[in-house]
Amino acid sequence: MPNSSERKKKHPGLQLVAGGTAGLVESSTCHPLDTIKTRMQLRRQQSTIEAVRARSSLHEPGMTRSMSSMSSFAEPKLTHLHSSTAEPSGIRAAVNSIMGRSSSMQIMNRAPVKASLGPIGTARRIVQREGFLSLYKGLTAVYFGIIPKMAIRFLSFEQYREALQKIAGPPSSGAEYSTTVNFTAGLASGLTEAVMIVTPAEVCKIRMQSQYNSLMDPSQLARRKYTNVAQTAYVIVKEEGIGALYKGLVPTMMRQGCNQAVNFTMYNIFKRKLLEIQNTKELVHWQSLVLGGISGGFGPIVNNPLDVVKTRMQKQVIKPGKPVKYTGIAQSIMMIAKEEGTLALWKGITPRLMRIMPGQAITFMTYEAVSSSLTEKGYFV
Numbered sequence: 360m361p362n363s364s365e366r367k368k369k370h371p372g373l374q375l376v377a378g379g380t381a382g383l384v385e386s387s388t389c390h391p392l393d394t395i396k397t398r399m400q401l402r403r404q405q406s407t408i409e410a411v412r413a414r415s416s417l418h419e420p421g422m423t424r425s426m427s428s429m430s431s432f433a434e435p436k437l438t439h440l441h442s443s444t445a446e447p448s449g450i451r452a453a454v455n456s457i458m459g460r461s462s463s464m465q466i467m468n469r470a471p472v473k474a475s476l477g478p479i480g481t482a483r484r485i486v487q488r489e490g491f492l493s494l495y496k497g498l499t500a501v502y503f504g505i506i507p508k509m510a511i512r513f514l515s516f517e518q519y520r521e522a523l524q525k526i527a528g529p530p531s532s533g534a535e536y537s538t539t540v541n542f543t544a545g546l547a548s549g550l551t552e553a554v555m556i557v558t559p560a561e562v563c564k565i566r567m568q569s570q571y572n573s574l575m576d577p578s579q580l581a582r583r584k585y586t587n588v589a590q591t592a593y594v595i596v597k598e599e600g601i602g603a604l605y606k607g608l609v610p611t612m613m614r615q616g617c618n619q620a621v622n623f624t625m626y627n628i629f630k631r632k633l634l635e636i637q638n639t640k641e642l643v644h645w646q647s648l649v650l651g652g653i654s655g656g657f658g659p660i661v662n663n664p665l666d667v668v669k670t671r672m673q674k675q676v677i678k679p680g681k682p683v684k685y686t687g688i689a690q691s692i693m694m695i696a697k698e699e700g701t702l703a704l705w706k707g708i709t710p711r712l713m714r715i716m717p718g719q720a721i722t723f724m725t726y727e728a729v730s731s732s733l734t735e736k737g738y739f740v
Contacts, residue, residue, distance in 0.1 A: 368521060370739035373730060374514040381725035382509030385718045386501045391494035392714035393501070395481050396707040397568045400670045478710040497564035500588040504560025508552050513726060515551045516623060519544035534631055542624045549619030553612040559604040561611065563591040565673045599677040607672040610665045610688050617665075618658035618715075625654035626723060641731065648724040655719025659711050664692055664704035666711065671695070 485493050523540045524530070530537035536544075567585045585591040595603050629650045630642060642650070659666070668691040675683045685691040695703050733739060 369517055369730070371514055371518070373733055373739035374517050375510040376733065376739075377726045377729040378513035379506040379510040380729050381513075381722045382505035383502070384725045385509075385721045386498070386505040388721055389714050389718045390498050390501055391482070392478075392710050392717075394485070394494050394496055394568050395478050396710035396714055397565060397670060398481055398485065399478070399710060400667050400707040401569055401674060402706070478713065481710075496570065497567040497588075500560050500564035500567060500591065503588045504556050504564075508556040508560070509722065509726075511555060512548050512552050512619065516544050516548040516619070519547045536627065538624060538628065541627045542620050545623030546616045546620035548623070549615035549617070550612050552619075553608070553615040557615055558606075558608050558611045559592070560588075561669075562595065562604050562606055562673045563588050565670060566591055566595065569674055603677055606675065606677075607669040610669040610672070613688075614662050614665045614669060617662045621658040621661070622654050622719060625657055626650055629654060642727065644724055644728050647727040648720045651723030652716045652720030654723075655716045656712055659708065659715050663708045663711065667695065667704050667706055668692060670707075 482494065520536055520540055523544055524536050527537060527540055530540070563585075567588075570583055570585060585594065592604065630647075633642065633646060633650070634640065665688070668685065668688055671691060672683075672685045675685060677683065685694065692704060
C-alpha cells in the first residue's frame with residue numbers, strides 16, 4: 360500500500376464522472392425496492408387505520424365514490440321495474456338478478472388485494488392495484504437527484520479527505536488515510552449532499568411515490584396531482600412555499616451524514632485489509648461489489664428511525680391554518696412509538712436493507728470500475 364506521501368490525488372472531473380455514473384446505474388437497478396420501502400413506512404398500524412380510514416391517503420381514492428355510484432346506478436332500475444306492468448314473478452327475478460350483481464360488484468370492489476404486509480406482499484399489492492410500472496414511481500425525481508448527489512458525494516468525500524489528512528498529518532498505521540479521516544470526510548460529504556440535493560429531491564420523490572393511482576387506468580392518470588419531478592416541485596412551491604422542499608432537512612442530514620460516515624469508513628477498512636492479504640494495489644470488480652454491499656448494511660440498521668421520521672415529515676402537506684402532525688425529530692419519534700409501537704420506527708428496514716446494500720454494492724463497484732477505466736485510458740490525468 361502506498362503511504363500518504365506517495366498517493367496521487369484524483370482529478371475532480373474523474374470523481375464527478377465516476378460518481379454520477381455510479382448513481383445512474385444504482386438508481387436504475389434498485390428503485391423498486393425504494394418504492395416498497397416508502398409504502399411500508401407510510402402504512403399505519405391496523406389499530407389506527409380504522410380511525411383514519413376516511414381521510415387516509417393510504418386508501419385508494421375513488422373506492423367510496425365508485426361504491427356509491429354503483430348503488431345509485433342500481434336504484435333507478437329497481438324503481439322502473441316496480442312501476443312496470445311486468446308479472447310479479449318476472450319483477451322478483453329481475454330484482455334478485457340486479458341485486459345479486461350489485462352486491463357482488465360491491466364485494467369485489469371492497470375486497471383488498473390478498474397480500475401480506477411484508478416487502479413481497481407490498482410489491483404484489485402495488486403491482487396488482489396500480490401496475491408494474493408503479494414500482495418506478497418517483498424515478499424521475501431520483502434521476503434528477505441521484506446523478507448530482509453521487510457526483511457531489513464522491514467529489515466532496517475525496518476533497519474533504521485530502522484536506523483533513525493534510526491537517527492531521529501522515530497516519531501512523533502507514534495507510535493512505537486514517538480511519539478517523541475517512542469517518543469525518545464521510546460525515547461531511549453526507550451532510551453536503553443532504554443540503555444540496557437529497558432533501559428537495561426526496562420530498563418530490565415521496566410525494567410521487569405516495570400517490571395511489573393506477574398506471575393501468577388512464578382516468579386515474581389524468582387526475583393525479585404529481586406527474587414528474589419538475590411539476591411536483593412547482594406544485595409544492597406554489598401551494599406550500601419553497602421551504603416545503605426542505606421539510607425533513609434535519610433528519611435527512613443526520614441520516615445521510617451517518618450513512619456516509621459508516622459506509623466510507625467500513626468500505627475503506629475492508630478494502631485496506633483485503634489488499635494487504637492479497638498483496639495487491641487494486642480490487643477486482645466483484646470484490647468491490649461484495650465489500651460495498653457489506654459496508655452498506657451498517658448505517659441503515661442504526662438510523663432507520665430517522666428515515667421513518669423523515670418520510671412521515673416529507674409526506675405531510677402544509678395547509679395554511681392547520682397544524683402538521685409531525686413537527687420535529689423527537690416529537691415524531693415519540694408520537695410514532697406511542698401510536699404504533701416502538702418497532703414502527705424500524706418499518707421498512709427489510710426493503711431498505713434490500714435497497715441500500717445492493718445499491719451500495721453497485722455504487723462502489725461502478726465507481727471503482729469507471730475510475731480505473733478512465734485512468735487507464737488517460738482521461739483526467
